[in-house]
Amino acid sequence: MSIRPRRTTKLLVEPPASATGDIAFNLIVFFLVCASIQPDSGRTQEIPRSEEKQEQKEEQQNIEVAITGNLAAISINGDTMRTPELLPRLTGLLKGKSKPQDKIVILKSKLDTPYHHWILVTAEIEKAGGIVTIQREEEQTVTVQ
């Protein structure tokens, strides 16, 4: 008598087709969460509103920082120096000034000053305790008759 091998039944196991929508939905949610927007980071800056009447009076008292064409150099009240010297010099000039209006530093930029340099300079001014105020070169149209 010969022993017959036991027959094994092979069943095809498939995921239920009705769940495909749910699987797709969960996959989308997963990828959306993964790709969620990274929160922005940066530096807060409060620039006082310009007051034209007071501007002329205070211009002489306030510290004036001018960004030169050469990014390695900067001018404080007309004295040109290297950019790394800005922080100690400004700290000295602002020392003992407690009123916010005395801490105003007028920043003059060249029209072609790049943003990354402007950010560097304003960071140094704020680190020294100054309040940045920008003074733009105004474009004037002169009509020649």
Added chain:
Amino acid sequence: MKIKRKTLRANVPSMAMGDIAFNLLIFFVILARATDDSHLQWDPAEAVDVTQAGASKVSIVIDAENKYYINGQQVGIAEIAPRIDDILGDAAVDDRTVLLKVHRNASANHFEPVIEAISEAGGTILHVLEEQRE
């Protein structure tokens, strides 16, 4: 003889639930992208001390081509101040943050008028920068 009335059930097929949810999701994603500025091309400047920005009503971008965008929509320089004024309205001081995203090589003649406009509208500027790693 009583004839039983056949009750018909009107059910929403549960098979379609996944598809409904999927379509809703796509709808909201498209809606959210309309006010998004992530597709704009600009490289942030670097800074050492940066803080996390919270929620903001206004986001201004000056891209690599010196074009101006408010909340993802391109605008002219003259439109910036009135648009910020409109959006901020009478919002509280804490709610007046304006995200400023300027391309690192943009020149002062492009970004200074924007800073001035934000300042005039009474907004608090948050320069969006990249943390400098030493």
